Amino acid sequence: MRRDLAVRLFGNIMSLEMTALLVLMVAGFLAPVPILMLHVVEALVQAYIFGMLALIYVASGIQSQRMRQLKEE
Secondary structure, three states, X not given: OHHHHHHHHHHHHHHHHHXXXXXXXXXXXXXHHHHHHHHHHHHHHHHHHXXXXXXXXXXXXXXXXXXXXXHHO
């Protein structure tokens, strides 16, 4: 599961980088400021999503451990 989160985060970041590179190649150097603002927004969204996925992963691990403890009692 941890590898899934890392691969998903890498893929999302790489796709935005490739899109930004493509836009810069097509539009020239007239569009760097909006692209930089897009990177800031993307970083905030990625941090939120990755945090939520990590929270869900940890919570499910704690819940399954708690369920095992309850079954043993």
